[in-house]
Amino acid sequence: MSPSLSRKARWTLWLLSLGLLCGAAATRLDLHRIVDTDVLAMLPPEHAAPAIAAATQQTRDAFVNEVLMLVSGDDVPATRAAAQAAADAAAAAGLKADDSSQSLDHLLAAYQKHRYALLDEAAAARLRAGGAKTLATDVAVSLGSPAGMVHAFGSDPGGYLAAYLSALPRPYPDFVPDGAFFSALKDGKRWYLVRSEVPAAAFAEGSHQAAHAVQAAGAAAARACPACRFAATGAPLFADAAQKAAQSESLWLSLASTLLIMLLIAHVFRSFAPHMLAGAQLVASVLAATAAVILLFGSIQVITLVFGTTLLGIAIDYAFLYFSEYWFGEAAPERVMAAVRPGLYMGLATGIVAFAFLLLAGFPALAQFAVFSVAGLAEAGLMVVLIFPVSLTQPPQVPVHAAVLWPQRFIQAAARPSRWRLLLPLAALLLCIPGWFLLHTSDDVRGLQNLPTDMLKTDADIRSTLGQVPPPGFFLAESDGLQAALRQEETLFSHIRDDAPQLASLGLSRFLPSDARQRESLAAWQQVFSDPAALRRAFTQFGLPAALADRDLAEWQAADHALLTDAELFAAAPQFKTFRVFDGDKTALLSTVAGSKDIASATLAGYAATVPGVSFVDPLARIAATFERIRIRATWLVIGGYLLISALLVWRYGRREALRMLYPPLLALGLTLGVLGWLGEPVNLFVVVALILILGLGRDYAVFLREGGAARRSPALAVSLSALTMLFSFGLLAMSSIPALHVFGIATLVGILASYLSAPLSLPPTGEKA
Amino acid sequence: MKLRLWLLTAVVTGGASAATPALPPASFAASFVQTRELPGFSTPLVSHGNMSYDHAKGFHWEITQPYHYVFEMNGTRAHEELPDGTRRDLDPDQTPWLAAVEHIFISALSGDRHELESYFSVESKPAGSGDQLTLSPKAGAIANAIKRIEVTESAPGRPQHLEIFEVSGGHMDIRFSPVSP
Secondary structure (H helix, E strand, O other): OOOOOOHHHHHHHHHHHHHHHHHHHHHOOOOOOOEEOOHHHHOOOOOOOHHHHHHHHHHHHHHHOEEEEEEEEOOHHHHHHHHHHHHHHHHHOOOEEOOHHHHHHHHHHHHHHOHHHOOOHHHHHHHHHHOHHHHHHHHHHHHHOOOOOOOEOEOOHHHHHHHHHHOOOOOOOOOEEEOOEEEEEEOOEEEEEEEEEOOOOOHHHHHHHHHHHHHHHHHHHHHHOOOOEEEEEOHHHHHHHHHHHHHHHHHHHHHHHHHHHHHHHHHHHOOOHHHHHHHHHHHHHHHHHHHHHHHHHOOEEHHHHHHHHHHHHHHHHHHHHHHHHHHHOOOOHHHHHHHHHHHHHHHHHHHHHHHHHHHHHOOHHHHHHHHHHHHHHHHHHHHHHHOHHHHOOOOOOOOOOHHHHHHHHHHHHHHOOOOHHHHHHHHHHHHHHHHHHHOOEOOOHHHHOOOOHHHHHHHHHHHHHHOOEOOOOEEEEEEOOHHHHHHHHHHHHHHHHHHOOOOEEEOHHHOOOOHHHHHHHHHHHHHHOOOHHHHHHHHHHOOOOHHHHHHHHHHHHHOOOOOOOHHHHHHHOHHHHHHEEEEOOEEEEEEEEEEOOOOOHHHHHHHHHOOOOEEEEOHHHHHHHHHHHHHHHHHHHHHHHHHHHHHHHHHHHOHHHHHHHHHHHHHHHHHHHHHHHHHOOOEOHHHHHHHHHHHHHHHHHHHHHHHHOOOOHHHHHHHHHHHHHHHHHOHHHHHOOOHHHHHHHHHHHHHHHHHHHHHHHHOOOOOOOO | OOHHHHHHHHHHHOOOOOOOOOOOOOEEEEEEEEEEEOOOOOOOEEEEEEEEEEOOOEEEEEEEEOOOEEEEEEOOEEEEEOOOOOEEEEOOOOOHHHHHHHHHHHHHHOOOOHHHHHHEEEEEEEEOOEEEEEEEEOOOHHHHHEEEEEEEEEEOOEEEEEEEEEOOOOEEEEEEEEOOO
């Protein structure tokens, strides 16, 4: 940058560039969707089928908003009163009560109207085969069986409608509808299930509201029945607990690291200016990076924001390089920029090249990382180049003190010719080699969370009491129209029923038989009633009055033989619409199966494979697969980026020196992986980001030292300050109870320490000519 | 739904007060006459049969006239013999209502009224040497089918007479005559 530029011109240029970038981003900004939290959107577009995305969203909504409360006790009226009190308190606190019982009467009316169309496949086949005699048998049974269902639903000869209704899926196998609740008698106690859901659109707000409502419901239940037991579970409660834990932890970790960094900077520079300039540089970098991503992608992934901001920690290296030279270097204030320029530009160039390589990934998420990091680093560099020289113009009045001298002493000592320069890294590397073989990868997002043990136990207890184990995913039957999709689903359920009758299937076809099946049902009834004389004979054969046969015939003739349509069903029970997913011109049906135990995804995928057009979707596995692909792709691109950087270093420093400069960061990488292996920590996307950070820092340290040399004070100080602040910022995360942050913290702690301690190895031994 | 089993439940729990449940009968056997009045039919349907309960053998319900029908249930197994001679096994786990019936029935024989009270409001008053129970369905699907059920017993745990009044206007009357098991 031309030194002749005036202060005003520099500020104008900097503000204008940042303003233009932000202004351009603002034109593309969707205020309702600035930050995108949908992890699946990180998938390449060709894999993110709209039907799967919509179905995943629907199942996610149903799951993440649901809150289940169980009230149990010995005294039935008191327990019921406690359940009612809990439901009232939860509703008063803003939870939406489950209103599915409201649609029950409408649903029964719709089924009653179309009762002749509702025979299942087996019943229709039986009626077709036996004709009038079968009907007479079933009427006799329904009149005589202790488990008969005579007239429970009005006119229902033979109890066929009642059988259909009884076979409908139940949300909780061991519980029966009981007024506003579901109830069961288990272990000598009466249990009432209160279902509700979070109405708030915002998940974070909703989870807080749910936790508050459950607390109020528990207190109300205890007041109504002190001897009763109250328990609750649901995704919003877990989210609230995780949020609170993360907030309290991040608060003390942030406070501790900020305090330590401020103390360090204050101790070294004895001035407030570095705080201001470094803070402004970080804010400007994140702003520019976010604007660049929004400009190119329309919105920013939350994961890009988190990881990208972390990676921008590298940018503080440039500030420290400048500060060290300005406060304690040999150059006069107006010559500081010239002194640090080679190291700064080389660090910037290698950093930008490394991150730009991620643009080739083909994954939106990695492309966003790349844009974010490149724009952020460029902005950080621009600020150092434009603003720092006109902000730090007076000679500093801080004398050189011990804290400034020890980094240089360390670097100089480590640069002296000694066999330890070879032996120590070699020994560390040898110790780490077994750790490499102990490494394992994990991309399961569940492993990233730290869910409270007591809540997990309560959840397991409640699910066990309800007899409901959530399935690992859902089926999607895709076809050109609803009828074809219903037939696909019926075929799928038929296969599952034959293979695993203990599994309960849930899908639209269980409530709305396909037109083909309804026609079969009507045809079977038509056959039964086609010969009235035979019908009378069959009835009288069992001692039943012939008039009963005549009445059944008259009812058949008077009945509506139209098919039950989706419009009628959805009008009666709007909640069934969630089974249907619109997929452009196609229709997709969402369905699940559940059992009393966990069902392997592979088993369910196997069932799906037997029916063309049906697929099984495991959302967690999809997310894990996404993370795995990003992790692998990122790893290869980082390797590729490093090869490119190597070429840059060879061009600048020659082959021998370039190899020497690449050695410390690669050594740090090897040591980090070894330690992770020994500790049994998994390698996941968080670790890969940590490794990118480590490589970036190690590369910067090598460049700064190589450009500055061991004899100068400022590069050693800049590198030491960078390492210490990074350790305070990220190394402290090793103490986190959240597994994702913990492993990231360990990786950065080990990696940065190794990068710093090995940084002098990037310099030739003192006396050797570079 | 499951009307008669609930009735039987009511019968055998009739003598047990909620506070001090009586011990379940180890076994019970009776012949019965079931009279069913259907709306729109002047002549009631009358059937005869016998029933028994035994801890080891389970529950047996058999209609002998005017057709032959058998229903048996023991633990998790249930079995039917239909009037046309067909025999079939029922799996209570796969037939939710049957599982519920079984649960209710066994609970009832244990002198536990809780199961009934989840579906019915139960009123009890002394009648001779036993009790008379009136079961009124709570809100829900059962209330769409049944108005009330009345059970009279000859002695605690010994059903004598049971009546169901259906919403449709139908009426069912079962009279039991204990026999040696």
